[in-house]
Amino acid sequence: xxxxxxxxxxxxxxxxxxxxxxxxxxxxxxxxxxxxxxxxxxxxxxxxxxxxxxxxxxxxxxxxxxxxxxxxxxxxxxxxxxxxxxxxxxxxxxxxxxxxxxxxxxxxxxxxxxxxxxxxxxxxxxxxxxxxxxxxxxxxxxxxxxxxxxxxxxxxxxxxxxxxxxxxxxxxxxxxxxxxxxxxxxxxxxxxxxxxxxxxxxxxxxxxxxxxxxx
Ligand code: AP5
Numbered sequence: 001x002x003x004x005x006x007x008x009x010x011x012x013x014x015x016x017x018x019x020x021x022x023x024x025x026x027x028x029x030x031x032x033x034x035x036x037x038x039x040x041x042x043x044x045x046x047x048x049x050x051x052x053x054x055x056x057x058x059x060x061x062x063x064x065x066x067x068x069x070x071x072x073x074x075x076x077x078x079x080x081x082x083x084x085x086x087x088x089x090x091x092x093x094x095x096x097x098x099x100x101x102x103x104x105x106x107x108x109x110x111x112x113x114x115x116x117x118x119x120x121x122x123x124x125x126x127x128x129x130x131x132x133x134x135x136x137x138x139x140x141x142x143x144x145x146x147x148x149x150x151x152x153x154x155x156x157x158x159x160x161x162x163x164x165x166x167x168x169x170x171x172x173x174x175x176x177x178x179x180x181x182x183x184x185x186x187x188x189x190x191x192x193x194x195x196x197x198x199x200x201x202x203x204x205x206x207x208x209x210x211x212x213x214x215x
Contacts, residue, residue, distance in 0.1 A: 003081070004213065005082050006029075007192075011173060022202070075106070112196055118173055122169055134156070
């Protein structure tokens with residue numbers, strides 16, 4: 001059977017979530033977004049949510065042990081190809097993931113790096129709006145809803161994510177460059193890294209990713 005397990009890597013706002021959603025739906029893969037799982041946990045006030053909330057508000061990473069436990073749980077009964085969106089984010093997480101995937105005999109096909117410069121990230125994240133009800137993601141500059149800040153899908157008033165303010169965006173970018181960017185060399189050394197230009201139209205980026213999937 002073809003191996004269709006991927007990691008989507010890139011700075012905050014690079015479009016990992018947008019592309020993972022499209023590709024997973026189109027190709028019958030499971031999207032595992034650690035950011036979405038953590039936000040849901042915060043919303044529901046679970047133990048995980050209480051633990052993660054402060055880190056997320058500050059734009060810092062939730063500790064590796066917690067994240068590795070969460071991913072192990074997510075992959076426990078997986079029976080389809082998957083996209084990991086936002087995981088791993090540190091070398092320790094990547095090493096833990098390698099061990100887990102080896103144990104389960106689930107090799108990665110590729111690590112897709114969405115490359116977007118910092119200035120564009122700040123612009124995109126400041127204009128992102130999300131639906132608190134159905135989770136749809138919009139952008140006031142690039143992909144606005146039809147009616148002013150109202151979700152096209154379910155009609156709910158859109159909100160801004162708590163970590164999409166200028167100060168936290170800057171912190172998240174710093175954290176990315178210091179703690180997550182070393183994964184680029186980590187996966188390059190394993191010959192898994194595929195760098196894709198994350199600027200330009202989302203459809204063109206989807207096509208570039210699909211070329212990797214079917215290679
Ligand atoms: P997480 O939710 O993963 O946030 P992130 O990595 O900062 O990524 P984003 O969701 O902000 O961006 P994205 O790349 O998915 O872009 P999107 O498609 O939305 O994590 C949040 C927090 O949780 C972390 O800070 C941390 O605290 C914690 N966490 C999560 N995982 C963790 C881990 N593994 N370890 C430790 N802590 C963890 O697009 C962004 C915007 O741009 C949208 O408005 C979209 O419409 C627009 N857009 C998308 N594509 C394009 C395009 N081609 N052109 C123009 N606009 C576009």
